[in-house]
Amino acid sequence: MLEVSELTKSYHKVRGVKDLSFQVESGTAFGFLGPNGAGKTTTIRLLMGFMKPDLGSARIWGLDCWQDRAELKRIISYLPGELHFMEQFTGQEFLDLIEGMHGAHETIRKNQIDLLRILELDPSQGIRKMSKGMKQKLGIIAALMLDSPVLILDEPTSGLDPLMRKTFIELILEEKKRGKTIFMSSHHFSEIERTCERVGIIRDGELLAIQDIALLKQKERQTFDIEVGGEEDAEFLRQSGLTLYPLDHHKFTIQVEGEQELLWKTLAQIQVKRFQQGSLELEEAFMHYYHSSLRGDGT
Known part of the structure; x- marks a missing residue:
């Protein structure tokens, strides 16, 4: 067309x-x-x-x-x-x-x-x-x-x-x-x-x-809200190498870019009380894509 x-x-x-x-x-x-x-x-x-x-x-x-x-x-x-x-x-x-x-x-x-x-x-x-x-x-x-x-x-x-x-x-x-x-x-x-x-x-x-819009949102940054069972699990999460943003006590937001293998390996070794994937807005995906290109991280 x-x-x-x-x-x-x-x-x-x-x-x-x-x-x-x-x-x-x-x-x-x-x-x-x-x-x-x-x-x-x-x-x-x-x-x-x-x-x-x-x-x-x-x-x-x-x-x-x-x-x-x-x-x-x-x-x-x-x-x-x-x-x-x-x-x-x-x-x-x-x-x-x-x-x-x-x-x-x-x-x-x-x-x-x-x-x-x-x-x-x-x-x-x-x-x-x-x-x-x-x-x-x-x-x-x-x-x-x-x-x-x-x-x-x-x-x-x-x-x-x-x-x-x-x-x-x-x-x-x-x-x-x-x-x-x-x-x-x-x-x-x-x-x-x-x-x-x-x-x-x-x-x-x-x-x-x-990009297909659905793929653009999937491909870039994703966030997950998680609550773990106790302090030992929280410390394991802190030492995992994942990008964490503490929320309250044993609650965190995890940010993942690209492959999620490390995330799932980590979650398999701790007690998870609550886990929810955040919905990525197209605006956030676009801005991440845009600024990554400015930095030379990819196109």
């Missing part, structure tokens, strides 16, 4: 992106993670055909994102990271304009009405008077109402409150059920974790890794 091959773009003295290569399968969601300035928005602008790459290519549905950019607009719904509206319009006038540009289909109007209700937006208000969160809702509605098979979303929940972020996640999960292909950059790790099967990690314009 979406294929990027050795994609490169430079801006004079400012780094863009270099040698990006990845694929997004049809009907799946792909998350793009990285700090500000890492190259996420540049990648999206190249996918949208807003810029010509210096080297490499990007293709969606077999169409070249630069050479076939006009045709691609018929199959892509796009939500930019920085929204700019015609401030003199009301929300409804803006949505009507977008609808008219795409043929004013009955399906689009029905989707629009449903999305206005779900996101609790009054479209009669002037855009100039809307808050950032309201404008973000308007942008989401304009993108999703078109029912395009491909969604490209740049920081889609910026400015939304936690309740509306939850609602947005539910909308994206529904889009996936309908077979949509989604490319989404975000700073909110929870929404990537809940909506995407795979994630790309980008730093300074270069792709560090492509």
Whole structure:
């Protein structure tokens, strides 16, 4: 569905992106993670055909994102990271304009009405008077109402409150059920974790890794909360070489990176009263992965 091959773009003295290569399968969601300035928005602008790459290519549905950019607009719904509206319009006038540009289909109007209700937006208000969160809702509605098979979303929940972020996640999960292909950059790790099967990690314009989210969480740092039977067991645990964080008396948090053989050998030799594996948040896994790469521990 979406294929990027050795994609490169430079801006004079400012780094863009270099040698990006990845694929997004049809009907799946792909998350793009990285700090500000890492190259996420540049990648999206190249996918949208807003810029010509210096080297490499990007293709969606077999169409070249630069050479076939006009045709691609018929199959892509796009939500930019920085929204700019015609401030003199009301929300409804803006949505009507977008609808008219795409043929004013009955399906689009029905989707629009449903999305206005779900996101609790009054479209009669002037855009100039809307808050950032309201404008973000308007942008989401304009993108999703078109029912395009491909969604490209740049920081889609910026400015939304936690309740509306939850609602947005539910909308994206529904889009996936309908077979949509989604490319989404975000700073909110929870929404990537809940909506995407795979994630790309980008730093300074270069792709560090492509990982299945489940594998990324498994592969990196894991934590375990444990309570042992007594002081003798606690001392054995302290001398084991495991990374321990004391909690209270004979209670510890154990942190394990990579192989867990030492953990299980140690536990087999002591009395364990309570043992619970902690759930690793995607954010923690990403930050560990990111900083390990900065230190040169791996990619």
